[in-house]
Amino acid sequence: MISVHDLLISSLVQRFGPTVTSESLKVYSAEMGMHYQTIANKLKNYKVGRGLWNLEQEVETLEHIYTQAAVIPDQEQVSFVPQKDPSFVPFGNFSDLKKVIQSKRFYPVFITGMSGNGKTVSVEQACAQLKRELIRVNITIETDEDDLIGGFRLVDGSTVWHNGPVIEALERGAILLLDEVDLASNKILCLQSVLEGKGIFLKKIGKYVRPANGFTVVATANTKGKGSDDGRFIGTNVLNEAFLERFPITFEQEYPSEKTEVKIVSAAMDDKDPDFAEKLVRWAQVIRKTFYDGGVDEIISTRRLVHIAQAYKIFGKRDKAIEVCVNRFDTDTKQSFLELYSKIDANVNPDDDDNESPEEMVRRHARESYQG
Numbered sequence: 001m002i003s004v005h006d007l008l009i010s011s012l013v014q015r016f017g018p019t020v021t022s023e024s025l026k027v028y029s030a031e032m033g034m035h036y037q038t039i040a041n042k043l044k045n046y047k048v049g050r051g052l053w054n055l056e057q058e059v060e061t062l063e064h065i066y067t068q069a070a071v072i073p074d075q076e077q078v079s080f081v082p083q084k085d086p087s088f089v090p091f092g093n094f095s096d097l098k099k100v101i102q103s104k105r106f107y108p109v110f111i112t113g114m115s116g117n118g119k120t121v122s123v124e125q126a127c128a129q130l131k132r133e134l135i136r137v138n139i140t141i142e143t144d145e146d147d148l149i150g151g152f153r154l155v156d157g158s159t160v161w162h163n164g165p166v167i168e169a170l171e172r173g174a175i176l177l178l179d180e181v182d183l184a185s186n187k188i189l190c191l192q193s194v195l196e197g198k199g200i201f202l203k204k205i206g207k208y209v210r211p212a213n214g215f216t217v218v219a220t221a222n223t224k225g226k227g228s229d230d231g232r233f234i235g236t237n238v239l240n241e242a243f244l245e246r247f248p249i250t251f252e253q254e255y256p257s258e259k260t261e262v263k264i265v266s267a268a269m270d271d272k273d274p275d276f277a278e279k280l281v282r283w284a285q286v287i288r289k290t291f292y293d294g295g296v297d298e299i300i301s302t303r304r305l306v307h308i309a310q311a312y313k314i315f316g317k318r319d320k321a322i323e324v325c326v327n328r329f330d331t332d333t334k335q336s337f338l339e340l341y342s343k344i345d346a347n348v349n350p351d352d353d354d355n356e357s358p359e360e361m362v363r364r365h366a367r368e369s370y371q372g
Contacts, residue, residue: 008042009055010152013206022051056206080133080174082124087267090125091260092118093251097218098126100249101175104214106197108246110181111220113253116301119220122253123177132214133174137165139181141237145190149200161205166194173212182221182236188243191217195246219247255302258285264302268309276318280305283341298333300326318345 016024020043029036046053093111100107111119120136127134137148150164169176181188193200195217199210225239256264258281266277284300291299304325312321322341326334 008039010204013055013203018054018056018206020053020055025053080135080172081131082128082134084128085121085125087264088121088125089256089260089264089267090122091256091264092122092253094122094126097122097251098130100216101126101132102130104173106211106216107248108195108217108219110225110244110247110250111218111253112222112224112250114255114299114301115222116303117253117255118302119253120177120179123175123218123220127175133169133172134177135165135169135172135174136177136179138179139184139188141183141185143184144187148188148190149202151204166191166200167202167209170194170199170209170211170215173214176215176217178217178219180221181219182223182225182227182239184237184239186240189240192243192246195243217247224250255288258282261285261302261305265305265309268306269312273312276312277309279341279344280308280322283337283344286340286344287337296333296336298329298337300337 012020012024012028015028022040025039025043026036029039043053043055046055048054097109097111100109111123113119124134124136126132137143146164148164148166150162150167152159153162154160155162163171166176168174176194178184178188191200194211197211199208201208221236223236225244227236227238255261261281261284262274262277265280266274269277284302284305287296287298287300290296308321308325311324312318315321315324319338319342323334323338326337329337
Protein backbone atom coordinates (compact mmCIF):
# COMPACT_ATOMS: atom_id res chain seq x y z
CA MET A 1 0.00 0.00 0.00
CA ILE A 2 1.29 3.47 -0.86
CA SER A 3 1.76 5.61 2.26
CA VAL A 4 1.26 9.34 2.80
CA HIS A 5 5.05 9.62 2.88
CA ASP A 6 5.28 8.03 -0.59
CA LEU A 7 2.67 10.41 -1.93
CA LEU A 8 4.60 13.37 -0.50
CA ILE A 9 7.77 12.23 -2.29
CA SER A 10 5.89 11.68 -5.55
CA SER A 11 4.24 15.10 -5.30
CA LEU A 12 7.55 16.87 -4.69
CA VAL A 13 9.21 15.09 -7.61
CA GLN A 14 6.31 15.98 -9.89
CA ARG A 15 6.57 19.63 -8.84
CA PHE A 16 10.35 20.15 -8.64
CA GLY A 17 12.16 17.06 -9.91
CA PRO A 18 14.31 14.64 -7.87
CA THR A 19 16.48 17.43 -6.40
CA VAL A 20 14.64 19.70 -3.97
CA THR A 21 16.02 22.90 -2.43
CA SER A 22 14.91 24.76 0.69
CA GLU A 23 13.38 27.48 -1.49
CA SER A 24 11.35 24.87 -3.37
CA LEU A 25 10.25 23.35 -0.08
CA LYS A 26 9.08 26.74 1.20
CA VAL A 27 7.03 27.26 -1.95
CA TYR A 28 5.54 23.78 -1.65
CA SER A 29 4.69 24.14 2.07
CA ALA A 30 2.94 27.47 1.36
CA GLU A 31 0.94 25.91 -1.51
CA MET A 32 -0.12 22.93 0.59
CA GLY A 33 -0.80 24.89 3.79
CA MET A 34 1.79 22.87 5.73
CA HIS A 35 4.66 23.92 7.97
CA TYR A 36 8.06 24.00 6.31
CA GLN A 37 9.75 22.23 9.22
CA THR A 38 7.18 19.42 9.21
CA ILE A 39 8.00 18.58 5.60
CA ALA A 40 11.74 19.01 6.18
CA ASN A 41 11.58 16.52 9.05
CA LYS A 42 9.91 13.95 6.81
CA LEU A 43 12.78 14.33 4.31
CA LYS A 44 15.67 14.08 6.80
CA ASN A 45 16.85 10.75 5.35
CA TYR A 46 17.25 12.37 1.91
CA LYS A 47 19.24 15.44 2.94
CA VAL A 48 22.54 15.72 1.05
CA GLY A 49 23.57 19.24 2.02
CA ARG A 50 22.45 22.48 3.56
CA GLY A 51 18.96 23.18 2.20
CA LEU A 52 19.25 20.35 -0.35
CA TRP A 53 17.46 16.98 -0.61
CA ASN A 54 17.95 14.24 -3.22
CA LEU A 55 14.87 12.04 -3.84
CA GLU A 56 16.18 10.18 -6.89
CA GLN A 57 16.66 6.81 -5.20
CA GLU A 58 13.20 6.99 -3.65
CA VAL A 59 11.71 7.75 -7.06
CA GLU A 60 13.14 4.51 -8.45
CA THR A 61 11.60 2.59 -5.56
CA LEU A 62 8.22 4.24 -6.07
CA GLU A 63 8.32 3.56 -9.79
CA HIS A 64 8.82 -0.13 -9.05
CA ILE A 65 5.96 -0.15 -6.52
CA TYR A 66 3.56 1.71 -8.80
CA THR A 67 4.38 -0.43 -11.79
CA GLN A 68 3.98 -3.69 -9.89
CA ALA A 69 0.77 -2.56 -8.23
CA ALA A 70 -0.78 -1.48 -11.50
CA VAL A 71 -0.10 -4.70 -13.39
CA ILE A 72 -3.28 -6.25 -14.78
CA PRO A 73 -3.23 -10.08 -14.89
CA ASP A 74 -2.86 -11.48 -18.40
CA GLN A 75 -2.58 -7.94 -19.82
CA GLU A 76 -0.30 -9.24 -22.57
CA GLN A 77 -3.07 -11.59 -23.69
CA VAL A 78 -5.57 -8.75 -24.13
CA SER A 79 -5.88 -7.84 -27.82
CA PHE A 80 -6.81 -4.37 -29.05
CA VAL A 81 -7.12 -5.41 -32.70
CA PRO A 82 -10.58 -4.28 -33.94
CA GLN A 83 -12.96 -6.82 -35.42
CA LYS A 84 -13.36 -6.93 -39.18
CA ASP A 85 -16.68 -5.65 -40.48
CA PRO A 86 -17.68 -7.87 -43.41
CA SER A 87 -19.99 -5.13 -44.72
CA PHE A 88 -17.26 -2.45 -44.78
CA VAL A 89 -16.76 -0.78 -48.17
CA PRO A 90 -13.44 1.10 -48.53
CA PHE A 91 -13.40 4.50 -50.23
CA GLY A 92 -11.65 7.86 -50.22
CA ASN A 93 -8.26 7.91 -48.49
CA PHE A 94 -8.58 4.38 -47.10
CA SER A 95 -5.79 2.83 -49.18
CA ASP A 96 -3.38 5.66 -48.32
CA LEU A 97 -4.23 5.45 -44.63
CA LYS A 98 -3.72 1.71 -44.75
CA LYS A 99 -0.26 2.19 -46.29
CA VAL A 100 0.77 4.50 -43.46
CA ILE A 101 -0.36 1.99 -40.83
CA GLN A 102 1.16 -0.93 -42.72
CA SER A 103 4.54 0.81 -42.90
CA LYS A 104 4.82 0.70 -39.07
CA ARG A 105 6.54 4.07 -39.30
CA PHE A 106 5.85 6.83 -36.85
CA TYR A 107 3.88 9.18 -39.11
CA PRO A 108 0.95 11.04 -37.49
CA VAL A 109 -2.11 11.53 -39.70
CA PHE A 110 -4.88 14.13 -39.36
CA ILE A 111 -8.24 13.25 -40.97
CA THR A 112 -10.83 15.99 -41.38
CA GLY A 113 -14.32 15.85 -42.83
CA MET A 114 -18.05 16.22 -42.28
CA SER A 115 -19.73 14.26 -39.51
CA GLY A 116 -20.76 10.71 -40.33
CA ASN A 117 -18.62 10.20 -43.43
CA GLY A 118 -16.57 7.26 -42.21
CA LYS A 119 -13.43 8.82 -40.71
CA THR A 120 -13.32 6.72 -37.57
CA VAL A 121 -14.52 3.47 -39.09
CA SER A 122 -11.89 3.71 -41.83
CA VAL A 123 -9.15 3.80 -39.18
CA GLU A 124 -10.71 0.90 -37.29
CA GLN A 125 -11.08 -1.25 -40.39
CA ALA A 126 -7.57 -0.48 -41.67
CA CYS A 127 -6.24 -1.75 -38.33
CA ALA A 128 -8.58 -4.74 -38.45
CA GLN A 129 -7.38 -5.74 -41.93
CA LEU A 130 -3.72 -5.32 -40.95
CA LYS A 131 -4.22 -6.97 -37.53
CA ARG A 132 -2.82 -3.89 -35.82
CA GLU A 133 -3.83 -2.91 -32.31
CA LEU A 134 -5.88 0.27 -32.03
CA ILE A 135 -6.46 2.30 -28.88
CA ARG A 136 -9.17 4.91 -29.34
CA VAL A 137 -9.59 7.99 -27.15
CA ASN A 138 -12.75 10.08 -27.52
CA ILE A 139 -11.62 13.66 -26.93
CA THR A 140 -13.80 16.25 -25.19
CA ILE A 141 -13.22 19.73 -23.77
CA GLU A 142 -12.72 18.04 -20.38
CA THR A 143 -9.98 15.65 -21.54
CA ASP A 144 -6.79 16.35 -19.58
CA GLU A 145 -3.35 14.92 -18.96
CA ASP A 146 -4.64 12.46 -16.39
CA ASP A 147 -7.16 11.04 -18.89
CA LEU A 148 -4.52 10.67 -21.59
CA ILE A 149 -1.29 9.83 -19.78
CA GLY A 150 -2.55 8.23 -16.60
CA GLY A 151 -2.48 8.92 -12.89
CA PHE A 152 -2.90 7.50 -9.43
CA ARG A 153 -5.98 5.39 -8.74
CA LEU A 154 -7.35 3.80 -5.59
CA VAL A 155 -7.43 0.01 -6.08
CA ASP A 156 -8.46 -2.28 -3.22
CA GLY A 157 -7.51 0.37 -0.72
CA SER A 158 -4.08 0.99 -2.26
CA THR A 159 -2.95 3.98 -4.31
CA VAL A 160 -1.43 2.73 -7.55
CA TRP A 161 -0.24 4.23 -10.81
CA HIS A 162 -2.54 3.46 -13.74
CA ASN A 163 -1.38 3.91 -17.34
CA GLY A 164 -3.58 6.06 -19.55
CA PRO A 165 -4.44 5.09 -23.15
CA VAL A 166 -1.51 7.04 -24.60
CA ILE A 167 1.02 5.10 -22.49
CA GLU A 168 -0.68 1.82 -23.36
CA ALA A 169 -0.41 2.63 -27.08
CA LEU A 170 3.23 3.73 -26.74
CA GLU A 171 4.30 0.58 -24.92
CA ARG A 172 2.37 -1.80 -27.17
CA GLY A 173 3.35 -0.18 -30.47
CA ALA A 174 -0.34 0.33 -31.19
CA ILE A 175 -2.18 2.94 -33.26
CA LEU A 176 -3.43 5.78 -31.05
CA LEU A 177 -6.69 7.25 -32.38
CA LEU A 178 -7.55 10.72 -31.06
CA ASP A 179 -11.20 10.88 -32.09
CA GLU A 180 -12.88 14.32 -32.44
CA VAL A 181 -9.58 15.99 -31.54
CA ASP A 182 -10.89 19.47 -32.41
CA LEU A 183 -13.06 19.33 -29.28
CA ALA A 184 -9.92 19.44 -27.14
CA SER A 185 -8.71 22.28 -24.93
CA ASN A 186 -5.08 23.36 -24.66
CA LYS A 187 -4.60 20.47 -22.21
CA ILE A 188 -4.01 18.32 -25.29
CA LEU A 189 -0.57 19.96 -25.53
CA CYS A 190 0.71 17.39 -23.03
CA LEU A 191 1.08 15.18 -26.13
CA GLN A 192 3.62 17.40 -27.89
CA SER A 193 6.59 15.09 -27.29
CA VAL A 194 4.48 12.05 -28.16
CA LEU A 195 3.62 13.63 -31.52
CA GLU A 196 7.33 14.07 -32.17
CA GLY A 197 7.90 10.34 -31.75
CA LYS A 198 10.04 10.88 -28.67
CA GLY A 199 7.84 9.26 -26.08
CA ILE A 200 7.03 10.99 -22.82
CA PHE A 201 8.41 11.48 -19.32
CA LEU A 202 5.98 10.46 -16.59
CA LYS A 203 6.93 13.08 -14.04
CA LYS A 204 4.60 11.67 -11.39
CA ILE A 205 6.63 8.46 -11.14
CA GLY A 206 9.90 9.58 -12.75
CA LYS A 207 9.71 7.16 -15.68
CA TYR A 208 10.45 7.75 -19.35
CA VAL A 209 8.30 5.81 -21.82
CA ARG A 210 9.63 5.43 -25.35
CA PRO A 211 7.44 4.35 -28.27
CA ALA A 212 7.57 0.70 -29.27
CA ASN A 213 7.97 -0.19 -32.93
CA GLY A 214 4.81 0.46 -34.92
CA PHE A 215 3.40 3.20 -32.72
CA THR A 216 1.81 6.17 -34.47
CA VAL A 217 -1.06 8.62 -34.02
CA VAL A 218 -4.20 9.25 -36.08
CA ALA A 219 -6.50 12.17 -35.25
CA THR A 220 -9.99 12.72 -36.64
CA ALA A 221 -11.90 16.01 -36.64
CA ASN A 222 -14.83 17.76 -38.30
CA THR A 223 -12.67 20.86 -38.82
CA LYS A 224 -9.02 21.48 -39.59
CA GLY A 225 -8.36 22.65 -36.06
CA LYS A 226 -9.28 26.25 -36.87
CA GLY A 227 -12.74 26.23 -35.28
CA SER A 228 -16.14 26.28 -36.98
CA ASP A 229 -17.02 29.65 -38.51
CA ASP A 230 -20.56 28.64 -39.49
CA GLY A 231 -21.37 27.35 -36.01
CA ARG A 232 -22.31 23.93 -37.36
CA PHE A 233 -19.81 22.11 -35.19
CA ILE A 234 -20.44 23.81 -31.86
CA GLY A 235 -17.80 22.99 -29.28
CA THR A 236 -14.92 22.64 -31.72
CA ASN A 237 -11.91 24.72 -30.80
CA VAL A 238 -8.96 26.42 -32.47
CA LEU A 239 -6.06 24.08 -31.84
CA ASN A 240 -2.54 25.27 -31.12
CA GLU A 241 -0.57 25.68 -34.35
CA ALA A 242 2.45 23.88 -32.88
CA PHE A 243 0.19 20.91 -32.11
CA LEU A 244 -1.23 20.84 -35.66
CA GLU A 245 2.24 21.17 -37.20
CA ARG A 246 3.19 17.83 -35.70
CA PHE A 247 0.84 16.06 -38.12
CA PRO A 248 2.83 15.74 -41.39
CA ILE A 249 -0.19 14.96 -43.56
CA THR A 250 -3.92 15.74 -43.57
CA PHE A 251 -6.53 13.65 -45.38
CA GLU A 252 -9.71 15.45 -46.40
CA GLN A 253 -12.47 12.88 -46.13
CA GLU A 254 -15.41 13.47 -48.48
CA TYR A 255 -18.67 11.57 -48.62
CA PRO A 256 -18.36 8.50 -50.86
CA SER A 257 -19.35 8.55 -54.53
CA GLU A 258 -22.93 7.60 -55.40
CA LYS A 259 -21.91 4.14 -56.59
CA THR A 260 -19.85 3.44 -53.46
CA GLU A 261 -22.52 4.78 -51.14
CA VAL A 262 -25.12 2.50 -52.71
CA LYS A 263 -22.81 -0.43 -51.93
CA ILE A 264 -22.46 0.73 -48.32
CA VAL A 265 -26.21 1.13 -47.82
CA SER A 266 -27.02 -2.14 -49.60
CA ALA A 267 -24.55 -4.00 -47.40
CA ALA A 268 -26.13 -2.44 -44.30
CA MET A 269 -29.51 -3.92 -45.27
CA ASP A 270 -27.99 -7.27 -46.34
CA ASP A 271 -28.71 -6.50 -50.01
CA LYS A 272 -32.44 -7.14 -49.42
CA ASP A 273 -33.73 -4.09 -51.31
CA PRO A 274 -31.31 -2.65 -53.92
CA ASP A 275 -33.97 -0.26 -55.20
CA PHE A 276 -34.44 1.28 -51.74
CA ALA A 277 -30.67 1.64 -51.33
CA GLU A 278 -30.37 3.50 -54.65
CA LYS A 279 -33.25 5.83 -53.83
CA LEU A 280 -31.90 6.58 -50.35
CA VAL A 281 -28.55 7.57 -51.79
CA ARG A 282 -30.14 9.79 -54.44
CA TRP A 283 -32.29 11.40 -51.72
CA ALA A 284 -29.22 12.07 -49.56
CA GLN A 285 -27.25 13.52 -52.45
CA VAL A 286 -30.03 15.96 -53.37
CA ILE A 287 -30.12 17.16 -49.75
CA ARG A 288 -26.33 17.53 -49.65
CA LYS A 289 -26.29 19.53 -52.88
CA THR A 290 -28.95 21.84 -51.45
CA PHE A 291 -26.98 22.11 -48.21
CA TYR A 292 -23.75 23.07 -49.99
CA ASP A 293 -25.68 25.65 -52.03
CA GLY A 294 -26.96 27.20 -48.80
CA GLY A 295 -30.57 26.13 -49.32
CA VAL A 296 -30.95 24.02 -46.17
CA ASP A 297 -29.17 23.81 -42.80
CA GLU A 298 -29.19 20.04 -42.30
CA ILE A 299 -27.56 17.17 -44.11
CA ILE A 300 -27.99 13.41 -44.47
CA SER A 301 -24.69 11.68 -43.74
CA THR A 302 -23.57 8.23 -44.81
CA ARG A 303 -23.89 7.16 -41.20
CA ARG A 304 -27.56 8.24 -41.14
CA LEU A 305 -28.21 6.29 -44.33
CA VAL A 306 -26.76 3.21 -42.65
CA HIS A 307 -29.01 3.86 -39.64
CA ILE A 308 -32.03 3.99 -41.98
CA ALA A 309 -30.94 0.74 -43.63
CA GLN A 310 -30.67 -0.92 -40.23
CA ALA A 311 -34.07 0.44 -39.18
CA TYR A 312 -35.51 -0.97 -42.41
CA LYS A 313 -34.17 -4.41 -41.45
CA ILE A 314 -36.01 -4.10 -38.12
CA PHE A 315 -39.33 -2.53 -39.15
CA GLY A 316 -39.59 -3.73 -42.74
CA LYS A 317 -41.14 -0.46 -43.96
CA ARG A 318 -39.36 2.23 -45.98
CA ASP A 319 -41.35 5.20 -44.71
CA LYS A 320 -41.08 4.18 -41.05
CA ALA A 321 -37.33 3.53 -41.32
CA ILE A 322 -36.76 7.01 -42.75
CA GLU A 323 -39.11 8.77 -40.35
CA VAL A 324 -37.62 7.40 -37.12
CA CYS A 325 -34.15 8.34 -38.34
CA VAL A 326 -35.02 11.95 -39.28
CA ASN A 327 -37.13 12.70 -36.21
CA ARG A 328 -34.09 14.45 -34.69
CA PHE A 329 -34.52 17.35 -37.16
CA ASP A 330 -36.92 20.22 -36.58
CA THR A 331 -40.49 19.70 -37.83
CA ASP A 332 -40.17 21.71 -41.06
CA THR A 333 -36.88 20.12 -42.07
CA LYS A 334 -38.19 16.68 -41.25
CA GLN A 335 -41.32 17.21 -43.35
CA SER A 336 -39.37 18.54 -46.31
CA PHE A 337 -37.01 15.54 -46.19
CA LEU A 338 -39.93 13.09 -45.96
CA GLU A 339 -41.75 14.80 -48.83
CA LEU A 340 -38.58 14.77 -50.90
CA TYR A 341 -38.15 11.04 -50.38
CA SER A 342 -41.79 10.41 -51.32
CA LYS A 343 -41.14 12.24 -54.59
CA ILE A 344 -38.01 10.22 -55.30
CA ASP A 345 -39.70 6.96 -54.31
CA ALA A 346 -42.51 7.71 -56.75
CA ASN A 347 -39.92 8.16 -59.53
CA VAL A 348 -40.97 11.74 -60.22
CA ASN A 349 -38.89 13.10 -63.09
CA PRO A 350 -37.13 16.28 -61.89
CA ASP A 351 -36.66 17.39 -65.50
CA ASP A 352 -40.43 17.52 -66.12
CA ASP A 353 -41.43 21.18 -66.39
CA ASP A 354 -44.74 20.45 -64.65
CA ASN A 355 -42.96 19.19 -61.55
CA GLU A 356 -40.99 21.01 -58.92
CA SER A 357 -37.43 19.65 -58.78
CA PRO A 358 -36.28 17.97 -55.54
CA GLU A 359 -33.75 20.75 -54.88
CA GLU A 360 -36.41 23.44 -55.39
CA MET A 361 -38.80 21.62 -53.07
CA VAL A 362 -36.24 21.44 -50.25
CA ARG A 363 -35.40 25.14 -50.69
CA ARG A 364 -39.09 26.04 -50.65
CA HIS A 365 -39.63 24.22 -47.37
CA ALA A 366 -36.59 25.97 -45.91
CA ARG A 367 -37.89 29.40 -46.98
CA GLU A 368 -41.34 28.67 -45.56
CA SER A 369 -39.74 27.54 -42.31
CA TYR A 370 -37.75 30.76 -41.96
CA GLN A 371 -40.78 32.91 -42.83
CA GLY A 372 -42.90 31.00 -40.32
